[in-house]
Amino acid sequence: MSLKNRKLQYSLAINEALHQMMEIDESVFLIGQGVKSPWYVGNTARGLLERFGDERVIDTPVSENAITGAAVGAAIAGMRPIVVHPRMDFMMYAMDPIINESANWHYMFGGNSTVPVVIWSIINRGGEQAAQHSQALHTLCAHIPGLKVVMPATPYDVKGLMIAAIKDDNPVIYIDDRWLYNLEGDVPEEIYSVPIGKGIICKKGKDITLVSVSYMAIEAIKAAEYLKKEGIDVEVIDLRSVKPIDKELLFESVKKTGRLIIADCGWKTCGFAAEISAMVCENIFEYLKSPIARITLPDTPAPASFALEKVYYPKSNNIIAKIQEVLKWETK
Amino acid sequence: MRKKYNKNFLVGLYRTMMRIRICEESLVEPILRGEVKCPCHLYSGEEAIATGVCAALDESDYIFGSHRSHGHYLAKGCSMPELIAEIYGKETGCSKGRGGSMHLIAPEKGMLGAVPIVGGTISIALGAALASKIRKQKRVTVSFFGDGTTGEGVLYESLNFASLKKLPIIFACENNLYSTHLPIRECRLQNNIFKTGVPFGIPGDRVDGNDVLKVYESTKAAVEICKKGNGPVFIEFLTYRLRGHVGPDDNIHGMRTDIRPKEEIERWQKKDPIKRYERFLFKNKILVKQEVEMIRKEVEQEVNNSFAFALSSSYPKEMELTKYVFKE
Ligand SMILES: Cc1ncc(C[n+]2csc(CCOP(=O)(O)OP(=O)(O)O)c2C)c(N)n1
Numbered sequence: 001m002s003l004k005n006r007k008l009q010y011s012l013a014i015n016e017a018l019h020q021m022m023e024i025d026e027s028v029f030l031i032g033q034g035v036k037s038p039w040y041v042g043n044t045a046r047g048l049l050e051r052f053g054d055e056r057v058i059d060t061p062v063s064e065n066a067i068t069g070a071a072v073g074a075a076i077a078g079m080r081p082i083v084v085h086p087r088m089d090f091m092m093y094a095m096d097p098i099i100n101e102s103a104n105w106h107y108m109f110g111g112n113s114t115v116p117v118v119i120w121s122i123i124n125r126g127g128e129q130a131a132q133h134s135q136a137l138h139t140l141c142a143h144i145p146g147l148k149v150v151m152p153a154t155p156y157d158v159k160g161l162m163i164a165a166i167k168d169d170n171p172v173i174y175i176d177d178r179w180l181y182n183l184e185g186d187v188p189e190e191i192y193s194v195p196i197g198k199g200i201i202c203k204k205g206k207d208i209t210l211v212s213v214s215y216m217a218i219e220a221i222k223a224a225e226y227l228k229k230e231g232i233d234v235e236v237i238d239l240r241s242v243k244p245i246d247k248e249l250l251f252e253s254v255k256k257t258g259r260l261i262i263a264d265c266g267w268k269t270c271g272f273a274a275e276i277s278a279m280v281c282e283n284i285f286e287y288l289k290s291p292i293a294r295i296t297l298p299d300t301p302a303p304a305s306f307a308l309e310k311v312y313y314p315k316s317n318n319i320i321a322k323i324q325e326v327l328k329w330e331t332k
Numbered sequence: 333m334r335k336k337y338n339k340n341f342l343v344g345l346y347r348t349m350m351r352i353r354i355c356e357e358s359l360v361e362p363i364l365r366g367e368v369k370c371p372c373h374l375y376s377g378e379e380a381i382a383t384g385v386c387a388a389l390d391e392s393d394y395i396f397g398s399h400r401s402h403g404h405y406l407a408k409g410c411s412m413p414e415l416i417a418e419i420y421g422k423e424t425g426c427s428k429g430r431g432g433s434m435h436l437i438a439p440e441k442g443m444l445g446a447v448p449i450v451g452g453t454i455s456i457a458l459g460a461a462l463a464s465k466i467r468k469q470k471r472v473t474v475s476f477f478g479d480g481t482t483g484e485g486v487l488y489e490s491l492n493f494a495s496l497k498k499l500p501i502i503f504a505c506e507n508n509l510y511s512t513h514l515p516i517r518e519c520r521l522q523n524n525i526f527k528t529g530v531p532f533g534i535p536g537d538r539v540d541g542n543d544v545l546k547v548y549e550s551t552k553a554a555v556e557i558c559k560k561g562n563g564p565v566f567i568e569f570l571t572y573r574l575r576g577h578v579g580p581d582d583n584i585h586g587m588r589t590d591i592r593p594k595e596e597i598e599r600w601q602k603k604d605p606i607k608r609y610e611r612f613l614f615k616n617k618i619l620v621k622q623e624v625e626m627i628r629k630e631v632e633q634e635v636n637n638s639f640a641f642a643l644s645s646s647y648p649k650e651m652e653l654t655k656y657v658f659k660e
Contacts, residue, residue, distance in 0.1 A: 037513040038591065061483030061519040062450045062511060089449065093484070128370035128421055130432045132449050300654045304370055304432030305421030307647030 008187035010180045013155040014044040017162035018082070020191050022052050025080060028166055029056040031071055032084030032120070033064075040181060041086050041122070068094035068119065072102045072171070075117035080166055085121040088175065089132050094119075102171040103146035117172075118165045123214070123265065124178040126309055131301035136266045138213075141173040142243040142275070148196050149173045149242040153217035155185035157240055160194030168196060175242075177215040177265070199246035201253070205235035208259040208323055211250060211276055213239050216263040216295075222316035223263075227323060234323065242272055250276065251284050258289035259326055263319050268296040290329040293322050337545075342618050343627070345387055345544050349379040349606050350631045352403045355412060358635050359419065360580045368419055370432035375403035377542075377574030380605035381506050382407035384547025385474060388555050389442070394460045394473040396453035397446030399434045400573075404446065404476050410438035412634060413641035422645035429648040430656060451477060451484035454503075458490045461501035461563075472558045474502045474551075479568075480511025482525055488532075491566070495532040500558035502551065503529065503566040506541060508573045513591050529566035541569030542605040545612075572600035 008016065022028045029052075034041030036049060036059040049057040060067045064085060071083035085091040091098070102115045125134040142149045148170055152158040158176060165172035202217065203224050212220040217238035224234035235253050239246055254260050260280055262273040273294040280292065295314045303312055356376045362368040375382070382403035386395065389408070397404040405415055410426065418425025419433045427435045434448040444460055447453055457475035464471040481487060482505065494501050505525055509516045516523070526538035535557075539550045547569060554565035574597070575581060581590045590597075613619040619627075 034512070039513070042513075059514060059518070061514070062480050063483040063485065065485050092449075093451075093486075128432050130370070130430070130435055132434075132447055132452070133371075298654055300657050301430075303430045303648070303653065304418075304427070304435065305429035305648050306369055307421060308429065308650065308653050311650045311653055 005186055006189060007184045008155050010155045010158050010183045011044050013159040013187045014162055015046050017159040018045065018048055021163060021166045022048065022056060027078065028080045030082045030084065031058040031060060031067060033060055033062060034086045035059045035084065040178065041084055064090055064093035065096065069097035071117050072097045072115055075115045076113055080116050082118040082120055082166065087124050087133055088121040088137050089135050091121045099144050103144045107146060114169045115171045116169045118174050119171060120174045122176055122178055125302065125313065128304045128306055128309065130304035134302040138175050138242045139266050139272045142272065147171055147173055147243065149175065150196055150240060151175045151214035151242055152240060153180065153214050153238050155183060155187045157194050159187055160192050161240065163191060164193040164196050167193065172196065179215045194240065197241045197244035197246060199237050199239040199249045202236040202238050205233040206257055207233045208261060208326060209235050209237060209253040209257045210261050210263065211237045211239060212263040213242055214265050216265045219316040220263050220319060223319035226316065226320055232323065232327065247279060254280055255284060255287045258287055261293040261295065261323055261326060263295040266297060267299050268294060269299050271296055290326050293326045295319050295322055339618055342613065345383055346609060346613060347627055348383040348407055349544065349609065350627055351634065352379045352382065352406050353606055354631050354635050355406060356402060363579050370419060370421065371578050372419065372433045373400040373578050374575040375400055377600065377604065378506060378508060378571045379403055380544035380547050381541045381569045381571060384544045385504055385551045387548050388551035389472065389474065391442055393471055394442045394444050395476065396444055396457040397436065397476045398453065398478065399448035401436050401446035405436040405438065405443055408441050408443045410441045410443050413638040416638040416642040417645050420642040421647060422642055423648045424645040451481045451486045454490045455486050457501060458494055458499065461494065461499040462497065465497065465499055470559050472500045472502060472555050474504050476504050476506060478511065479505060479507040479516050479525060480519060482528060483519055491529050491532045491534060494564040495534050498561060498563060500563040502554045502558060503564060505568045506571055507568055508571050512577050526566065526568035534564050534566050536566040536568065538568045538570065541571035542603050542608060544605060544609050574601065
């Protein structure tokens with residue numbers, strides 16, 4: 001029974017999904033660094049070790065390549081592993097098992113094998129942690145055929161997408177953002193899935209479509225709320241999945257508003273925002289009333305210094321300014 | 333017994349350890365106040381290793397470090413003001429405020445870089461050693477990494493290649509018994525890190541990493557081996573960090589989360605490498621209390637000056653955010 005309006009923190013919604021899925025499916029297990037630590041990964045894994053034991057809740061040495069490969073192998077052997085990387089940057093050691101092995105496996109063996117693994121990694125930006133502790137590399141993953149990539153922005157989605165990812169028979173890269181971990185929102189108690197590849201309209205609007213994922217969806221909503229007061233009616237879409245992309249939702253919205261701005265938490269060149277932009281241009285160019293705009297990170301590694309961090313990470317005010325610019329374009 | 337060393341050398345070791353300790357401890361308050369924001373993995377308690385290793389090196393020899401490299405950087409003779417400025421995110425820092433505490437560099441001193449990807453610099457150090465070999469330079473490279481790093485595959489790939497090519501590289505493993513929250517026994521079954529290179533034909537040594545002279549001596553021997561073209565060498569230094577994994581006591585989200593047993597910490601506090609070396613210096617009449625006090629005062633002055641330099645320096649300019657992405 002779902003209690004209406006039960007509020008839960010983003011990190012605890014992940015925790016609930018893990019508890020419930022491990023309970024109903026014995027093939028699900030959690031492996032990775034920090035599941036026993038008192039730090040943030042430990043928070044999302046709270047109570048799991050006590051409940052399911054150290055055979056299904058495995059804290060590991062620093063050995064991303066081997067552990068991710070092991071998760072992929074266990075999946076091939078019929079388990080449903082979730083492998084966690086406390087920072088997405090650390091996952092780069094595991095690119096072989098992810099990209100060469102897991103993504104290609106089903107195809108290169110003619111469908112004779114599946115890899116139902118969830119590869120969970122956390123974006124952990126800011127705090128002057130600099131270039132190797134902050135990278136949002138979803139585009140890199142989304143580029144690879146055979147990988148699904150999800151980036152939940154709300155407590156509701158984080159639970160639903162984790163469950164969907166666990167149930168999916170393919171490798172799913174599940175990326176969350178440390179900046180979202182304390183966010184509260186409605187989360188039903190029961191087991192439910194948010195379909196992978198389906199976006200959501202967070203706010204309806206008619207003047208411009210604002211597409212985002214992950215943390216940027218929160219900034220997008222803030223921007224839309226501000227602009228509403230200025231009489232600008234922004235439609236905010238949280239795509240939730242970076243791959244596959246919910247084309248229908250995207251196209252329908254752009255057809256209605258005639259304008260598109262994309263807010264991404266990754267870099268600009270060859271990035272996710274570029275892909276969205278290309279999709280729209282390729283398919284429904286005739287509906288566009290103004291150029292597409294992108295809000296992204298500059299093509300620069302993350303700086304340590306707070307003085308630079310504050311201009312490095314885009315916020316709602318950058319989105320607002322960009323939207324105002326796009327809307328002016330027509331009157332030129 | 334240690335007559336073979338002259339006073340200057342012995343006092344120099346002491347001074348270097350004190351520079352590291354006082355510098356590290358002076359960061360505690362600014363971190364707790366939130367004035368230092370970047371993650372700082374303090375080196376307190378491990379000073380004898382960086383100090384002893386770097387004392388056995390020439391300025392032209394190379395070192396590479398990790399997330400916990402303030403000590404390596406200082407021991408190699410790099411600038412304390414630039415270290416503190418970097419930690420404060422200032423333009424005058426050794427990485428121009430782009431890197432923070434975990435990205436330290438001073439090429440002119442042979443410090444070729446420290447980065448926080450665990451194991452990330454091992455193969456890079458391998459490459460520096462390879463370069464020295466190709467250029468026929470008598471130059472040694474030291475790769476510093478922790479016990480936790482022995483979980484990473486890149487270490488084994490690098491050991492194999494280094495041994496195959498007889499590279500002048502010292503794999504310096506600082507075993508402080510922990511990898512973040514995991515005690516070493518939960519990271520590996522056998523307590524034999526020093527034998528890690530053996531299957532690759534690389535000799536290994538295990539050294540009390542809290543005894544600066546022992547560290548120096550074993551490194552000196554390793555340097556000789558490397559300079560004769562008989563490298564690589566693997567050394568395990570046993571030690572303990574007196575602070576948390578990151579910050580003074582892992583004080584994350586207001587929770588004090590150092591998971592190590594109190595008695596264990598206290599046991600290691602008694603083995604403090606600096607106090608220990610101090611006792612040795614007193615016993616052998618190399619220093620008297622007054623001289624120690626003088627050194628402390630001088631170092632404190634240096635630390636204060638470094639903070640003053642950092643605090644009075646400017647932040648990087650916003651318009652220069654994209655500077656250094658490429659060499660122009
Ligand atoms: C590739 C990678 N994985 C995980 C981490 C997170 N991490 C930072 S320090 C650390 C522990 C390393 O332990 P050790 O090598 O023993 O060094 P120590 O901190 O004890 O000095 C870990 C796991 C990281 N920085 N890089």
